[in-house]
Amino acid sequence: xxxxxxxxxxxxxxxxxxxxxxxxxxxxxxxxxxxxxxxxxxxxxxxxxxxxxxxxxxxxxxxxxxxxxxxxxxxxxxxxxxxxxxxxxxxxxxxxxxxxxxxxxxxxxxxxxxxxxxxxxxxxxxxxxxxxxxxxxxxxxxxxxxxxxxxxxxxxxxxxxxxxxxxxxxxxxxxxxxxxxxxxxxxxxxxxxxxxxxxxxxxxxxxxxxxxxxxxxxxxxxxxxxxxxxxxxxxxxxxxxxxxxxxxxxxxxxxxxxxxxxxxxxxxxxxxxxxxxxxxxxxxxxxxxxxxxxxxxxxxxxxxxxxxxxxxxxxxxxxxxxxxxxxxxxxxxxxxxxxxxxxxxxx
Ligand code: KG4
Ligand code: ZN
Numbered sequence: 001x002x003x004x005x006x007x008x009x010x011x012x013x014x015x016x017x018x019x020x021x022x023x024x025x026x027x028x029x030x031x032x033x034x035x036x037x038x039x040x041x042x043x044x045x046x047x048x049x050x051x052x053x054x055x056x057x058x059x060x061x062x063x064x065x066x067x068x069x070x071x072x073x074x075x076x077x078x079x080x081x082x083x084x085x086x087x088x089x090x091x092x093x094x095x096x097x098x099x100x101x102x103x104x105x106x107x108x109x110x111x112x113x114x115x116x117x118x119x120x121x122x123x124x125x126x127x128x129x130x131x132x133x134x135x136x137x138x139x140x141x142x143x144x145x146x147x148x149x150x151x152x153x154x155x156x157x158x159x160x161x162x163x164x165x166x167x168x169x170x171x172x173x174x175x176x177x178x179x180x181x182x183x184x185x186x187x188x189x190x191x192x193x194x195x196x197x198x199x200x201x202x203x204x205x206x207x208x209x210x211x212x213x214x215x216x217x218x219x220x221x222x223x224x225x226x227x228x229x230x231x232x233x234x235x236x237x238x239x240x241x242x243x244x245x246x247x248x249x250x251x252x253x254x255x256x257x258x259x260x261x262x263x264x265x266x267x268x269x270x271x272x273x274x275x276x277x278x279x280x281x282x283x284x285x286x287x288x289x290x291x292x293x294x295x296x297x298x299x300x301x302x303x304x305x306x307x308x309x310x311x312x313x314x315x316x317x318x319x320x321x322x323x324x325x326x327x328x329x330x331x332x333x334x335x336x337x338x339x340x341x342x343x344x345x346x347x
Contacts, residue, residue: 002072010047012031027304075105077310092108107310107315111302118309120309121299128259135160135161136162139155139161148317150334151336182237185234191237198239200243
């Protein structure tokens with residue numbers, strides 16, 4: 001079974017071909033970072049236009065890379081949400097057109113489900129497992145119980161983790177996107193003696209909040225003009241690490257109530273590229289008898305392979321979607337989770 005996957009929900013245009021033997025036949029990702037950099041963040045209209053301009057050529061490259069004709073595909077998977085609606089529409093309508101033209105099923109994939117299942121593509125993981133999804137648009141802890149069975153244990157009540165990295169980088173004059181530059185600066189800095197809050201730490205449950213931490217960094221800089229960007233970056237990253245360990249620790253305990261033999265914590269999303277956070281979570285997992293599973297960075301950040309793989313899983317389970325499926329800006333993975341009206345940019 002071979003599936004083409006298309007991803008256009010944020011600022012990466014991506015297409016990939018994956019089969020049910022977990023082989024990634026091709027995986028092409030085009031980042032729009034350069035287009036958005038002058039604005040210090042993703043501009044939805046620029047993103048949608050760039051997706052329109054690039055998507056055809058990218059799919060061509062993915063098919064050529066896989067050395068396949070469209071007629072050899074068994075299905076076409078495209079992200080149908082959540083995300084920036086203009087971009088989601090570009091990818092979904094393209095997927096529908098290809099599916100209709102070749103007479104093969106369409107798989108309308110939830111972007112979060114793509115992240116959630118990618119560890120099954122890369123590490124052949126069995127259900128259940130815990131997922132910490134941390135990106136520019138999301139910050140959630142999810143219990144992945146089976147295909148289509150996702151329980152949200154915690155989410156952010158305001159900003160996503162990546163947003164906090166991006167905003168702090170801006171305050172420190174380090175550039176965009178913030179994660180990699182904050183990490184690099186933090187590696188040269190010393191967090192000692194710089195007091196920052198650990199929002200939500202010590203509280204029940206495993207929700208996140210980053211807006212107070214961001215404001216605290218702002219105030220710290222205003223009141224202490226002599227502080228170096230390196231030391232502040234290190235203090236900020238340490239605070240985020242403390243929060244993540246506290247929240248993930250609670251999530252592990254919550255998940256173990258249902259699954260005492262829970263074996264793995266998976267991390268995904270752009271922030272999962274952060275080596276300090278990986279190290280902290282690895283130690284937490286060792287303490288709790290779990291394994292930390294971190295897919296390679298190029299499969300942690302947005303990509304088409306995870307969408308194609310989610311398509312493979314659905315197709316193998318005998319389901320597909322009608323061609324009139326609508327694109328959705330919001331689409332929680334867990335329909336029972338209570339909405340967080342101010343949370344993040346996407347879900
Ligand atoms: O998953 P992603 O590529 O796109 C979506 O947001 O969906 O994540 C991008 C986010 C950005 O906010 C970026 O600053 C953050 O991931 N990021 C990092 C690192 N690399 C990327 N955050 C912390 N440390 C990093 N090394
Ligand atoms: Zn994503």
